[in-house]
Amino acid sequence: xxxxxxxxxxxxxxxxxxxxxxxxxxxxxxxxxxxxxxxxxxxxxxxxxxxxxxxxxxxxxxxxxxxxxxxxxxxxxxxxxxxxxxxxxxxxxxxxxxxxxxxxxxxxxxxxxxxxxxxxxxxxxxxxxxxxxxxxxxxxxxxxxxxxxxxxxxxxxxxxxxxxxxxxxxxxxxxxxxxxxxxxxxxxxxxxxxxxxxxxxxxxxxxxxxxxxxxxxxxxxxxxxx
Numbered sequence: 703x704x705x706x707x708x709x710x711x712x713x714x715x716x717x718x719x720x721x722x723x724x725x726x727x728x729x730x731x732x733x734x735x736x737x738x739x740x741x742x743x744x745x746x747x748x749x750x751x752x753x754x755x756x757x758x759x760x761x762x763x764x765x766x767x768x769x770x771x772x773x774x775x776x777x778x779x780x781x782x783x784x785x786x787x788x789x790x791x792x793x794x795x796x797x798x799x800x801x802x803x804x805x806x807x808x809x810x811x812x813x814x815x816x817x818x819x820x821x822x823x824x825x826x827x828x829x830x831x832x833x834x835x836x837x838x839x840x841x842x843x844x845x846x847x848x849x850x851x852x853x854x855x856x857x858x859x860x861x862x863x864x865x866x867x868x869x870x871x872x873x874x875x876x877x878x879x880x881x882x883x884x885x886x887x888x889x890x891x892x893x894x895x896x897x898x899x900x901x902x903x904x905x906x907x908x909x910x911x912x913x914x915x916x917x918x919x920x921x922x923x924x925x926x927x928x
Contacts, residue, residue: 703733703857705850708772709813709843712737718847727860743768752816761817769823776810785810785829788842792831795849797873804856813842875924879912
């Protein structure tokens with residue numbers, strides 16, 4: 703998988719990709735991530751990338767010219783499966799969406815700033831719009847990092863145990879069951895006996911029951927959706 707991220711602040715984005723699972727995915731060539739500073743594509747002498755909105759109003763708007771030039775350059779080099787704009791009013795990211803995007807080969811991510819981008823960018827170039835929640839960030843960089851983490855970890859071979867991702871919360875519209883590790887007794891706080899019984903079928907049954915219980919208690923909306 704190749705991900706090209708268009709941003710005004712590449713330095714803000716790089717650190718998540720220099721550690722842990724994302725770093726290992728890049729080093730093993732399961733994924734490659736490239737950062738493109740939008741100011742490098744501005745035709746303005748001062749590298750301006752924003753301007754006042756037509757019709758007045760507060761805030762600034764990201765201009766179409768540098769975005770057009772950057773996306774066009776990338777599209778001339780390869781075909782892209784998705785050109786995604788990270789925006790609070792996009793489709794809310796969920797596990798089902800992450801599963802889908804993790805199967806794509808080439809993706810462009812556009813990080814917004816200020817009041818957003820010129821609507822013509824969204825009309826002419828963007829194929830998908832994604833939000834990580836009903837709140838507003840200073841820019842799309844942190845949202846892009848969250849999105850990348852959610853899909854790169856699903857690429858076969860990235861996680862040490864490929865079955866691990868299949869048991870994550872939301873994969874089957876349920877929250878994950880409680881999990882425990884050694885010691886089995888800590889300060890009198892004991893692990894459920896069934897988990898140390900060695901009875902795999904019973905353990906799996908317990909996990910299914912607990913996953914359903916937790917979902918009913920904490921996220922009943924997931925059961926309604928399914």
